[in-house]
Amino acid sequence: MRHGVLRALTIGLTVVAIAALYELYHWIWTSTGWSWPFKVDNITLPHLWTIFKALGDPAGYQQPLLITVLLKAAWFTAKEALAGFAIGAAIGFVLAVALVHSRLAQRALLPYIVASQTIPILAVAPMVVVWLKSGWQSVAVIAAYLTFFPVTINTLRGLESASPRAHELMRSYAASRWSVLWKLRVPASLPYLFSALKVSATASVVGAIIGELPSGIQGGLGGAILNFNQYYSIQPQNLWATNLIAAGLGIAFFLAVVAAEKLIVRRAPENVA
Amino acid sequence: MPVVEISALTKTFPKGNVTALKGIDLQIEPGEFISLIGPSGCGKSTLLRVIGDLTPPTEGTVLVNGKPAPKARADHDYGMVFQDSVLFDWRTVSKNVGLPLEMLGWDRAKRKSRVEEMLRLVELQGFGDHHPWQLSGGMQMRVAIARALSFEPSLLLMDEPFGALDEMTRERLNIELLEIWRRLQSTVVFVTHSISEAVFLSTRVVVMSPRPGRVAGIVDIDLPQPRTNDTREDPRFFEKVTEVRELLRGVGADEHGSVLAEAGS
Numbered sequence: 334m335r336h337g338v339l340r341a342l343t344i345g346l347t348v349v350a351i352a353a354l355y356e357l358y359h360w361i362w363t364s365t366g367w368s369w370p371f372k373v374d375n376i377t378l379p380h381l382w383t384i385f386k387a388l389g390d391p392a393g394y395q396q397p398l399l400i401t402v403l404l405k406a407a408w409f410t411a412k413e414a415l416a417g418f419a420i421g422a423a424i425g426f427v428l429a430v431a432l433v434h435s436r437l438a439q440r441a442l443l444p445y446i447v448a449s450q451t452i453p454i455l456a457v458a459p460m461v462v463v464w465l466k467s468g469w470q471s472v473a474v475i476a477a478y479l480t481f482f483p484v485t486i487n488t489l490r491g492l493e494s495a496s497p498r499a500h501e502l503m504r505s506y507a508a509s510r511w512s513v514l515w516k517l518r519v520p521a522s523l524p525y526l527f528s529a530l531k532v533s534a535t536a537s538v539v540g541a542i543i544g545e546l547p548s549g550i551q552g553g554l555g556g557a558i559l560n561f562n563q564y565y566s567i568q569p570q571n572l573w574a575t576n577l578i579a580a581g582l583g584i585a586f587f588l589a590v591v592a593a594e595k596l597i598v599r600r601a602p603e604n605v606a
Numbered sequence: 607m608p609v610v611e612i613s614a615l616t617k618t619f620p621k622g623n624v625t626a627l628k629g630i631d632l633q634i635e636p637g638e639f640i641s642l643i644g645p646s647g648c649g650k651s652t653l654l655r656v657i658g659d660l661t662p663p664t665e666g667t668v669l670v671n672g673k674p675a676p677k678a679r680a681d682h683d684y685g686m687v688f689q690d691s692v693l694f695d696w697r698t699v700s701k702n703v704g705l706p707l708e709m710l711g712w713d714r715a716k717r718k719s720r721v722e723e724m725l726r727l728v729e730l731q732g733f734g735d736h737h738p739w740q741l742s743g744g745m746q747m748r749v750a751i752a753r754a755l756s757f758e759p760s761l762l763l764m765d766e767p768f769g770a771l772d773e774m775t776r777e778r779l780n781i782e783l784l785e786i787w788r789r790l791q792s793t794v795v796f797v798t799h800s801i802s803e804a805v806f807l808s809t810r811v812v813v814m815s816p817r818p819g820r821v822a823g824i825v826d827i828d829l830p831q832p833r834t835n836d837t838r839e840d841p842r843f844f845e846k847v848t849e850v851r852e853l854l855r856g857v858g859a860d861e862h863g864s865v866l867a868e869a870g871s
Contacts (some may be wrong), residue, residue: 496692498688499692499694505679507680507682508709516708517694521696599737
């Protein structure tokens with residue numbers, strides 16, 4: 334209990350400190366007129382209070398409040414990202430299980446799995462949109478494309494992490510491959526799987542936002558970013574506010590994975606990463 | 607029928623062309639407690655692993671309960687205990703002990719009552735819901751023994767199970783192990799590099815020589831049962847320890863079990 338209070342206090346103080354540093358930077362650069370690395374004014378770096386105030390103002394002429402618009406967009410993007418995350422994690426896990434059981438498949442497929450990640454997502458996204466038509470499904474596939482890779486690589490390592498002795502113990506029970514998979518390999522891989530899921534959770538949000546751009550989807554955060562980008566020179570605070578909400582969504586995804594990990598993974602305290 | 611029947615067993619590892627075991631003949635009768643002792647590199651652990659079909663023999667035959675070793679393994683004829691307790695961190699003590707029972711398809715209620723019985727046997731009642739990392743090394747080893755015995759195998763294979771424990775814990779576990787052995791009337795093959803441990807526990811001590819591993823001699827330990835802490839102070843105990851030690855000297859090992867000639871080779 335006391336531990337939790339202390340932690341919340343630390344997190345709160347950190348946020349306040351970062352906000353203070355931001356405003357301090359703003360103040361020093363504007364009052365001295367320094368222009369390196371760039372000139373600071375209320376357009377390049379709007380005040381924090383301007384950004385937060387913008388959330389409570391209408392998003393545009395005769396439009397609902399910005400916060401309402403952004404939360405709707407975030408919910409829209411969250412659904413795409415969640416679908417992409419689930420698809421990617423499932424594909425990544427199944428792929429790792431297949432690879433761990435076949436050296437041949439590992440040697441044949443792993444280079445292509447790695448190569449798939451060297452192709453920029455911006456090059457893949459338009460193709461997916463052409464194949465699947467513009468819609469949340471194609472956005473989910475694009476998010477999945479970013480999600481599956483860390484899951485495959487880490488889970489593969491995790492599935493191989495049990496000691497040779499543990500495998501001999503299972504052999505002494507004449508355990509089937511299936512039993513070895515579910516009673517030894519998978520439980521041993523969970524810490525690896527979850528560290529991959531933490532990376533993938535945030536990547537799936539980024540994937541969904543980027544996926545919305547070539548799909549021409551307007552309802553999500555990607556659409557909002559494109560839109561507010563065009564008005565940056567007049568209302569920079571709207572884009573900043575959108576970024577804050579997007580970051581918040583990524584953090585929410587990350588925290589959901591952390592919470593699931595706490596529930597599922599049982600480990601010696603000193604082994605917890 | 608002997609529990610273990612080994613004839614003309616040879617084991618070579620293709621890597622580096624090492625002959626680990628050569629021409630081993632050994633019969634183990636029901637209810638025996640056999641220790642395998644010898645300098646490092648004498649193949650005692652390999653012999654245990656061949657009996658358990660964790661590695662196949664190169665030549666010769668190994669019968670367990672009259673069956674080829676792979677068949678015996680498939681029939682769950684033996685329980686295995688390693689030097690490292692190999693407990694699964696993600697399982698509670700109870701679930702670790704019940705692991706082989708899950709593999710045998712026992713239902714939950716039957717598993718639960720057997721696990722409780724086993725935890726009583728190794729004096730860990732009340733620790734069922736703990737996780738392995740919350741236990742001391744000696745307690746972890748007792749969980750491993752409970753796990754190996756949970757499905758009542760006729761043969762218990764132990765590969766230096768107490769090697770990593772301190773002297774006091776080891777001596778206490780020796781006595782506990784003998785009690786369990788007597789109560790369950792099981793057969794034990796026990797690998798160790800401690801002469802006094804081998805003599806204290808065993809009905810027979812098999813002394814092995816290194817490179818290639820052979821049986822250098824077998825010492826009958828006819829000390830009275832049940833053995834207690836007093837046994838360790840019995841003059842006949844020292845006689846047997848000396849007999850084993852002499853045999854080990856003869857095969858080029860000092861009393862700590864390492865090979866004297868190793869540095870020179």
